[in-house]
Structures are given as C-alpha cells and as structure tokens.
Amino acid sequence: MTDLSGALLNTNRRSNWIRLRTFIMLRWIAICGQIVALLVAQFGFGLELYYGLCYMAVGVSVTGNLIATFVFPENRLLTEKENMAMLLFDVLQLGFLLFLTGGLHNPFSFLVVAPVSIAASLMPIRSALFLGGLTIVLVTALLEFHIPLRTQNFFILRVPDVFLFGNWAAIVIALFFSSLYSRRVVSEMSSMGEALAATQMALAREQKLTDLGGVVAAAAHELGTPLATIKLTSAELMEELEDNSDLYEDAALIRQQADRCRDILRSMGRAGKDDLHLRKAPLSTVIEEAAEPHMGRGKEIIFDHFDLLDGPEILRRPEIIHGLRNLIQNAVDFAKTSVWVETECSTESVSVRILDDGPGYPPHLIGRIGDPFVRYRKSARDIKKRPGYEGMGLGLFIAKTLLERSGAEISFANGISTLGDRSAETGPRGAVVEVIWPRAKVDAAMNASAIGKGDNPLHQS
Numbered sequence: 001m002t003d004l005s006g007a008l009l010n011t012n013r014r015s016n017w018i019r020l021r022t023f024i025m026l027r028w029i030a031i032c033g034q035i036v037a038l039l040v041a042q043f044g045f046g047l048e049l050y051y052g053l054c055y056m057a058v059g060v061s062v063t064g065n066l067i068a069t070f071v072f073p074e075n076r077l078l079t080e081k082e083n084m085a086m087l088l089f090d091v092l093q094l095g096f097l098l099f100l101t102g103g104l105h106n107p108f109s110f111l112v113v114a115p116v117s118i119a120a121s122l123m124p125i126r127s128a129l130f131l132g133g134l135t136i137v138l139v140t141a142l143l144e145f146h147i148p149l150r151t152q153n154f155f156i157l158r159v160p161d162v163f164l165f166g167n168w169a170a171i172v173i174a175l176f177f178s179s180l181y182s183r184r185v186v187s188e189m190s191s192m193g194e195a196l197a198a199t200q201m202a203l204a205r206e207q208k209l210t211d212l213g214g215v216v217a218a219a220a221h222e223l224g225t226p227l228a229t230i231k232l233t234s235a236e237l238m239e240e241l242e243d244n245s246d247l248y249e250d251a252a253l254i255r256q257q258a259d260r261c262r263d264i265l266r267s268m269g270r271a272g273k274d275d276l277h278l279r280k281a282p283l284s285t286v287i288e289e290a291a292e293p294h295m296g297r298g299k300e301i302i303f304d305h306f307d308l309l310d311g312p313e314i315l316r317r318p319e320i321i322h323g324l325r326n327l328i329q330n331a332v333d334f335a336k337t338s339v340w341v342e343t344e345c346s347t348e349s350v351s352v353r354i355l356d357d358g359p360g361y362p363p364h365l366i367g368r369i370g371d372p373f374v375r376y377r378k379s380a381r382d383i384k385k386r387p388g389y390e391g392m393g394l395g396l397f398i399a400k401t402l403l404e405r406s407g408a409e410i411s412f413a414n415g416i417s418t419l420g421d422r423s424a425e426t427g428p429r430g431a432v433v434e435v436i437w438p439r440a441k442v443d444a445a446m447n448a449s450a451i452g453k454g455d456n457p458l459h460q461s
Helices: 002-008 011-016 020-044 051-071 080-100 107-122 125-142 161-240 245-277 283-294 318-334 363-368 380-385 394-405 421-425
Strands: 280-282 300-305 313-315 338-345 349-356 409-414 431-438
Touching: 020 051, 020 080, 051 080, 080 107, 080 125, 107 125, 107 161, 125 161, 161 245, 280 283, 283 300, 283 313, 283 318, 283 338, 318 338, 318 349, 318 394, 318 431, 363 409, 394 409
Parallel strands: 300 338
Antiparallel strands: 280 313, 338 349, 349 431, 409 431
16 A cells, blocks of 8 residues: 555646647637637727737647647647646737737736646646746736737726736736645545545455455365365275385375365365355454454454444445454554454444544644545654654545445544443543444344345245
C-alpha cells in the first residue's frame, strides 16, 4: 500500500491529464464569443475600433486551433509545458484584445480570470503562480496603457476612476479567490478519487481471499481421485518389487508422498470448504477473525463481549472484516500496551468499540479523521517513537468507507470509555472508535438471501 500511496499522491500528474481536444473546443467557444462581441460593437453600437488588429488577434487563435486540429491527434494528452503554453497564449491574446478595446473600461476584462483558474486547478503551484502573477501585471498595465473606446462621434467611453480601480481590484481578488477555490476543489476530488480506488483494491483483495477458499476446496476434490490411483498403483508395485530393494524403496517413497499430498489437500479442502460455506458466524468470532493478524505484535488485545449470550450470527462480508482489521491495526500501531475491543448487541443495533491506551488522535484533526491523505506535523517525540511511520490517514479512510458501505455509522473520539464497570476498571483510554450497525443490516437471520443457501430438491428416479 505504501508504493500505491506514493504514486497516488503525485498531484502534479494532473497537468498531464488534459486532452488537446478539450483546449481546442474551449478555444473555439472563446473565438465565437470574441467574433460576436466585435460584430455587435461594429454594427450594433458603431464603436470606432482598430477592427483590423482585432480580427487579426482572433485570426491568430483560429490559425492556432486549425494547426492543432490537423497536425496533432485530438486525443493527445498535453504535457505540463504544452498546457502552460496554451494558457499563456490565451492570456496574452485576450490581453491584446483588451488593449485594443478600452482596457479595464471594457466589461469583458473579467474574462482574464478564466485561464488562471484553469491553471490553478491543473498546473503545479509554481506554474499557476507564474501565470497568475503575469495576469496581474497585465491587468495593472491595462489601467494606463490601452486604446480608448470611441463612438462614431469620437466620444470616448470610459468609467469613472473610482469604478476603474474597483474593476482592477475585483479582477485581482477574483484571480486569487477563483484560483484557490478551483485548486482546492479539484485537489479534494482527486484525493478522494485516488483513495476510493485504493479502497476498491483493498476490497477486491479481501474478496479474492474469500473466494480462494472455494478454489482450494474444488482443487482438493478434483485431485483426490488421481492421488488415490497413484497410491493404489504404488502399493501394487511394492508387492511386485519385494525382491528388488532399490525399486521397492522408490515405490514406497511414491506411496509416502501420495499420502502426504492427500493429507495436505485434506487440510486445505477442509479450510476451503469452511471458508466457502461459512457465510455467517457469531459476532464475536468475526471480531476475533479481524483482529487475528495483529495478535502477535507485542500488544495485548482484550475482547469484551457484552450482552452476547443471545448475540446474533452476522454476515461474514469482506468489507466488514477488512474495515475492522484496519481499525484494530491502527489501534495496535499507537497503543502502549493494550487494545480493547468491546462489542454490544441490542434488538435494534450491533456496536463495536475499539479503544487503546495510546496518545489518542491529534485534537486539531478529530474532525478530519477518516479523510484521505490527512497529514500533520509530527513532534520530535513522535518521530523518535515511530521513526519509520508515515501516516496519511488512508487506512482509516479505507476502513471508514468499507464499513459505511456495509451500513455502519462510525465515530472517532478521545477519552475514557463509559461502557460499564469492566471498562471503567481499565482506566483512561487514548483513541476511541465506535462502529454501529442497524441490526437488520448485519444479522444473518434477517438477511437469509445473502447467505447463498438454497433448497436441495429431491428427484425421483
């Protein structure tokens, strides 16, 4: 999972995810808008502009789009430098048009925000800052350096200076706000998508391990007959080769190894059949199965099963086992000496609490526990205690996602457990995770169709 997480965290790869077709389509839309605006200004309002230069600027965009369309395949993924060049061209082309059409007196001057917002959501921070800074310089220069808007009577159209400065301030603020907003949203969506992909991989792995039992059982059944034949044939050879000690020993070795293969397949087949048919199990058994890989890691895991004398048999769903296993792993990782796993059952709900005697969750991250790729600055004490640990919150995110998929509600907290006298005797706890299912979601008796059993009808011969 570490290698996967490291690859997924490379957010700079987003700058290589955009197809050339996307930029071509967006630029055609911008070109159509620019042409319409120029035609309305020329024939609708009769403004006196340098239309030759204006249409030349639009023509450069048209030429660039045509070259990109016929020279390069539209499904080509652009590199970071190519994306930067495309956005830089759009900013400069729009800036030149604004210079020819009144600068910030032109109400379309706000369009310079669009390329910077796209850069903020796609490009590395350095490239986005460069394009944003260049746009601010360009907008500032347009305050003084521009060709005024004139009517046919050579009346200059301009806004008062206070509104002109307001336009400049609004554009600069919009650059910062829209860039930060779009970058934050896209980064959040990207991280969530990557984490969900990791969750699906974890669930698929758990499902494969579950299904492997059926394959093992089938293999043990199919190989039983050939091994029985080998054993029978080797026994007959041993009878015929009693006078030849060397060949007799070889035949005896064949029979011995056939018996060994039979014993191995018998044990594998038993395990496979158990896994194949054990679609349900007592709640306490499922909890202990989830904790089993972490039982020998030097921390004591204490199971407290309250009110389970008439406890339910629950579905052995891979997401439940894997999710609880991740939560228990996290508790074992941070516990000092002990981890408590407490289960309760009522007529309405089934709950599991996992507690440890470690330092607990960082208080400032309590509200973000379960989000993917949550990092916090570790103290020197934490680094010394766990020098090789690079927690990113992905394990807790996977556990939370899988358990919520099974219908559970999960809460994270720090403090002292209040589950009764037995819990109070253990004293203060560190981190506390509580998982609560509606009983109807996990009780095997209420989900008979999920167990996969069916009637075996009798056939008359």
